[in-house]
Amino acid sequence: MAALSLTYLFPKQPLLHTLHHFWYPLRLSSRETPLCLYPTSGSIASFGAMSIYVVHQPSSNLNAPVLILSSIGVHAVLICDYTIWADHKSFKVMEGTEKLTHYKVGSLPTVLYIPDFITDSEQTSLLNNIYGAPPSRWKSLKNRRLQNWGGVVHEKGLLPQVLPPWLTNLTQKIYEESELFPSAINHVLINEYLPDQGIMPHQDGPAYFPVVAILSLGSPVVMDFTPHSRLKLDIHDVIDKNYNDGTIEIEKDKWLDDHRPFSILLMPRSLLIFKDKAYSDYLHGIKDSAVHSYHGVVNKTEVFKEHPNLSSGRAMDTVGSEDYKSIQRTSTRISLTCRLVPKVHKNLFRF
Numbered sequence: 001m002a003a004l005s006l007t008y009l010f011p012k013q014p015l016l017h018t019l020h021h022f023w024y025p026l027r028l029s030s031r032e033t034p035l036c037l038y039p040t041s042g043s044i045a046s047f048g049a050m051s052i053y054v055v056h057q058p059s060s061n062l063n064a065p066v067l068i069l070s071s072i073g074v075h076a077v078l079i080c081d082y083t084i085w086a087d088h089k090s091f092k093v094m095e096g097t098e099k100l101t102h103y104k105v106g107s108l109p110t111v112l113y114i115p116d117f118i119t120d121s122e123q124t125s126l127l128n129n130i131y132g133a134p135p136s137r138w139k140s141l142k143n144r145r146l147q148n149w150g151g152v153v154h155e156k157g158l159l160p161q162v163l164p165p166w167l168t169n170l171t172q173k174i175y176e177e178s179e180l181f182p183s184a185i186n187h188v189l190i191n192e193y194l195p196d197q198g199i200m201p202h203q204d205g206p207a208y209f210p211v212v213a214i215l216s217l218g219s220p221v222v223m224d225f226t227p228h229s230r231l232k233l234d235i236h237d238v239i240d241k242n243y244n245d246g247t248i249e250i251e252k253d254k255w256l257d258d259h260r261p262f263s264i265l266l267m268p269r270s271l272l273i274f275k276d277k278a279y280s281d282y283l284h285g286i287k288d289s290a291v292h293s294y295h296g297v298v299n300k301t302e303v304f305k306e307h308p309n310l311s312s313g314r315a316m317d318t319v320g321s322e323d324y325k326s327i328q329r330t331s332t333r334i335s336l337t338c339r340l341v342p343k344v345h346k347n348l349f350r351f
């Protein structure tokens with residue numbers, strides 16, 4: 001038996017009483033890539049504070065390894081047999097970026113930009129369904145409107161509502177093609193932005209599985225990612241470290257390199273997926289201005305490949321010099337934020 005140290009991705013959250021019902025992602029500290037173990041088939045036995053879980057392996061018929069998770073304290077300990085650990089296939093499902101690695105953009109783990117994820121007619125059909133929904137579906141906020149599908153998200157989980165087929169067609173495609181979600185996506189937030197509307201920099205709530213897929217329709221926009229303010233405190237820790245060999249500056253540069261703000265241009269029909277550091281260490285937001293600069297966006301190459309005229313400013317309304325290109329937002333943008341709320345309350349309600 002070998003003991004390996006695992007750290008919770010959400011270290012500040014209490015976990016002891018929730019572990020039996022709510023599958024927290026775990027990060028294996030000895031690996032570069034965060035490894036998520038999502039034992040969705042449930043606990044099969046428990047001994048006091050220890051529970052045995054089976055790791056979910058939807059893409060394989062192999063028997064999943066049995067893991068013993070200690071649910072005491074802030075750190076969890078995974079105790080398992082070496083042979084299980086060596087069985088790479090067992091964990092493949094949660095490292096599922098493989099299929100989509102060529103869509104990775106920027107230097108941060110992990111941001112995927114998939115142009116043309118849906119066709120023009122699929123876009124039209126989604127827009128027809130969105131605008132065909134009863135007016136009561138819309139909730140007006142100060143700076144935008146939204147529709148909530150899939151149920152009400154509480155901090156402690158989802159009061160579920162069945163997703164309509166026009167949405168499950170999309171969520172199923174994202175689930176299957178990304179292989180990044182441990183079970184089917186069960187929640188979709190539809191945001192509508194007029195040309196001068198945006199969304200404040202924020203981090204998605206703790207009820208969600210830490211992978212988000214955003215489908216964009218209508219007007220292009222630029223989404224900005226900024227390091228979380230709590231990380232700004234960490235820089236002082238780095239600087240305060242007492243180095244004897246003059247490596248402070250190098251450490252600081254490396255830190256700043258690892259936590260650089262960045263932006264991404266979201267074209268209509270594209271799918272953006274982000275997780276890992278981009279999800280946990282950064283805030284994401286969209287400026288509420290009608291002009292968005294796309295100078296220096298991390299997916300410039302990908303966008304120009306699909307829209308070659310964009311660079312010369314002809315494909316859509318752009319302003320600015322060749323060095324400082326901007327989009328003039330002239331039409332509405334709709335986004336569909338597709339997520340999984342792992343903890344679902346049993347009393348399903350339907351409309």
Ligand SMILES: O=C(O)CCC(=O)C(=O)O
Binds near residue numbers: 214
């Ligand atoms: O509209 C978008 O692209 C972002 C929406 C978003 O961040 C959210 O719903 O949490």
Ligand SMILES: [Fe+2]
Binds near residue numbers: 202203204284
């Ligand atoms: Fe968000």
